[in-house]
Amino acid sequence: MKTRNDMMSTKKLNGTVIVTYRCNARCSMCNRYKAPSKPEEEISLDTIRKLPPMYFTNITGGEPFIRTDLKDIVRELYKKSDRIVISTNGFFTDRIVDLAKEFPQVGIRISIEGLEKTNNEIRGLENGYQRGYSTLKILRDMGMKDVGFGMTVQDRNAPDLVPLYDISDKMGMEFATASLHNSFYFVEAKNIIKDRPMVAENFEKLINRLLRSNSPKKWFRAYFNHGLINYIYGQKRLLPCDMSFDTFFIDPYGDVMPCNGTKDKEVMGNLNDQTWDELWNSPEAEAVRKKVRNCDRQCWMIGSVSPAMHKYIWKPATWVAVHKFKALFTKSPYSMYENRIVRDYRDGKVTKEELDKCSTCDLCAVANNGLSEASKEQLNDRSWEDIVNESIDSK
Numbered sequence: 001m002k003t004r005n006d007m008m009s010t011k012k013l014n015g016t017v018i019v020t021y022r023c024n025a026r027c028s029m030c031n032r033y034k035a036p037s038k039p040e041e042e043i044s045l046d047t048i049r050k051l052p053p054m055y056f057t058n059i060t061g062g063e064p065f066i067r068t069d070l071k072d073i074v075r076e077l078y079k080k081s082d083r084i085v086i087s088t089n090g091f092f093t094d095r096i097v098d099l100a101k102e103f104p105q106v107g108i109r110i111s112i113e114g115l116e117k118t119n120n121e122i123r124g125l126e127n128g129y130q131r132g133y134s135t136l137k138i139l140r141d142m143g144m145k146d147v148g149f150g151m152t153v154q155d156r157n158a159p160d161l162v163p164l165y166d167i168s169d170k171m172g173m174e175f176a177t178a179s180l181h182n183s184f185y186f187v188e189a190k191n192i193i194k195d196r197p198m199v200a201e202n203f204e205k206l207i208n209r210l211l212r213s214n215s216p217k218k219w220f221r222a223y224f225n226h227g228l229i230n231y232i233y234g235q236k237r238l239l240p241c242d243m244s245f246d247t248f249f250i251d252p253y254g255d256v257m258p259c260n261g262t263k264d265k266e267v268m269g270n271l272n273d274q275t276w277d278e279l280w281n282s283p284e285a286e287a288v289r290k291k292v293r294n295c296d297r298q299c300w301m302i303g304s305v306s307p308a309m310h311k312y313i314w315k316p317a318t319w320v321a322v323h324k325f326k327a328l329f330t331k332s333p334y335s336m337y338e339n340r341i342v343r344d345y346r347d348g349k350v351t352k353e354e355l356d357k358c359s360t361c362d363l364c365a366v367a368n369n370g371l372s373e374a375s376k377e378q379l380n381d382r383s384w385e386d387i388v389n390e391s392i393d394s395k
């Protein structure tokens, strides 16, 4: 008879590979660009070969296309993964297009943080919007199917949420959303939504748009966005978080972690030094799983929600069925006031200060960056700007 560990090691997993912590952007909600990994230490093809079979792999950073060997990484990952999606800020158009030519089936999500002015302010990249948008357009014109926008919604860009969705919809693209999170991964502890009702109202408009569409995928995205309203009001996740059970993140140093939402880096083991089975079935991995079971951070990011939506499908499916039924009679089948906390705040039963306390924002915290000692040391001799600029120039 198979033990739980045997079953866990044969089941296909959902993995995220953080190929680098270097990044050429200067986003206002993420300080990762100030804490780059040392290029020589970044995850190697040998380590990638040790990863388990996956039904889905997300490649992310930092900015993954800063690595000039990204094609080799993708080639290796396709040997063990059914589907790959790369998250990028879209700056390295030539590298993205070059990779797409070899792997037309790969998914590309370009993060665009609002319309032109808002995006460029948040992202800190000159011409960031134009570059991202034209990269997406080139990919679409090449006939790539799995391309889309990703937007991290905050006070500054919430009014752009629906206009940006409309652009993506017209281009026939995916539109992924997130909201502000704090964690070692973002090297940030002070992110917080200030005007919750305004942001929720914009999500409400988006949810109604998605529900009125003819795409079942969009109806489930509507549920995800409903969960984001719940999250920004600091409430308990709508679905359990099972990160580290059938899902994992691996960082540039080969450290395997449950997710990217924890305050400090949580390590299940290191794939440079261990085999996957040793690592996945280790007492350290079990200890991390125990922590996940008791985790109170309530993240609502697609990396942890998508597997949960598949696993507990009846819950989002019921929500979708109810709202599609309502859509037969009204143009706005969803109201943000369906969330009790949103009503309570409107009715003065709960204060802004009380809601702020439910968030992960900690104004006094010093964010841990999860860098290795060698990566920290390189910052003694050179600034992060120099390290990143060198990477941008490398061919």
Ligand code: SF4
Pocket: 023, 024, 025, 026, 027, 030, 031, 032, 033, 061, 062, 063, 089
């Ligand atoms: S959010 Fe992404 S693109 Fe922006 S600084 Fe952080 S890693 Fe770079």
Ligand code: SF4
Pocket: 241, 242, 243, 258, 259, 260, 261, 262, 263, 292, 295, 296, 297, 298, 299, 304
């Ligand atoms: S809620 Fe889940 S994704 Fe968020 S920090 Fe906890 S374990 Fe990670």
